[in-house]
Amino acid sequence: xxxxxxxxxxxxxxxxxxxxxxxxxxxxxxxxxxxxxxxxxxxxxxxxxxxxxxxxxxxxxxxxxxxxxxxxxxxxxxxxxxxxxxxxxxxxxxxxxxxxxxxxxxxxxxxxxxxxxxxxxxxxxxxxxxxxxxxxxxxxxxxxxxxxxxxxxxxxxxxxxxxxxxxxxxxxxxxxxxxxxxxxxxxxxxxxxxxxxxxxxxxxxxxxxxxxxxxxxxxxxxxxxxxxxxxxxxxxxxxxxxxxxxxxxxxxxxxxxxxxxxxxxxxxxxxxxx
Numbered sequence: 001x002x003x004x005x006x007x008x009x010x011x012x013x014x015x016x017x018x019x020x021x022x023x024x025x026x027x028x029x030x031x032x033x034x035x036x037x038x039x040x041x042x043x044x045x046x047x048x049x050x051x052x053x054x055x056x057x058x059x060x061x062x063x064x065x066x067x068x069x070x071x072x073x074x075x076x077x078x079x080x081x082x083x084x085x086x087x088x089x090x091x092x093x094x095x096x097x098x099x100x101x102x103x104x105x106x107x108x109x110x111x112x113x114x115x116x117x118x119x120x121x122x123x124x125x126x127x128x129x130x131x132x133x134x135x136x137x138x139x140x141x142x143x144x145x146x147x148x149x150x151x152x153x154x155x156x157x158x159x160x161x162x163x164x165x166x167x168x169x170x171x172x173x174x175x176x177x178x179x180x181x182x183x184x185x186x187x188x189x190x191x192x193x194x195x196x197x198x199x200x201x202x203x204x205x206x207x208x209x210x211x212x213x214x215x216x217x218x219x220x221x222x223x224x225x226x227x228x229x230x231x232x233x234x235x236x237x238x239x240x241x242x243x244x245x246x247x248x249x250x251x252x253x254x255x256x257x258x259x260x261x262x263x264x265x266x267x268x269x270x271x272x273x274x
Contacts, residue, residue, distance in 0.1 A: 027159035204247030
């Protein structure tokens with residue numbers, strides 16, 4: 001079932017995103033997946049959750065005995081265990097104070113569809129790195145969704161890959177995974193991000209560090225091409241939308257490696273990687 005992602009709002013949890021919200025979000029991710037209590041939490045003291053929060057827990061496919069990351073009304077984060085979960089209420093017991101698990105920097109990775117199962121690896125690792133939006137797209141040299149699903153349909157597994165990775169790495173919010181976009185869609189959306197970079201192993205003149213240049217952006221878009229890279233005209237079109245062509249070091253990376261390394265570098269330079 002397709003769901004439209006909730007638009008962002010200004011607040012402590014995330015900077016308000018200037019995101020094109022009319023694109024299809026296939027996993028129901030976004031800020032509304034944060035488990036937030038209306039009262040302060042105290043370690044080892046059970047806390048009764050409302051029906052509305054139980055609905056959020058359902059998005060995480062939570063069960064009795066599961067541990068989750070939760071934020072209280074004072075914007076403190078905890079690991080907490082769920083008990084007595086049903087459709088109307090549940091009990092949550094915090095057992096550990098944790099650092100905020102979500103970066104204040106919104107990172108969107110536009111990933112040209114790779115061959116085989118590589119996209120599942122990309123989804124897993126980008127979720128672990130803390131990326132907030134993942135948008136697969138079709139470029140001149142990429143696979144198409146039809147080609148990917150021709151032998152055996154696997155794209156339906158993508159939301160579950162994101163969910164499992166988010167639970168494993170203790171995310172506080174499910175990243176938003178979007179339906180496959182066209183190259184024209186990507187170009188149209190690039191203006192919504194404070195800084196946008198496009199990986200260009202052949203002609204990139206700048207590093208990611210030089211592209212960010214000490215700025216403190218609220219959001220960064222990373223555009224990653226397929227095996228073989230982008231056509232020259234695709235690079236020019238992205239530049240016309242404000243994207244900076246960058247390269248990652250002297251070696252040629254596979255598309256899935258490039259996405260993972262670029263996202264980690266962006267988190268280090270402008271996000272919560274120290």
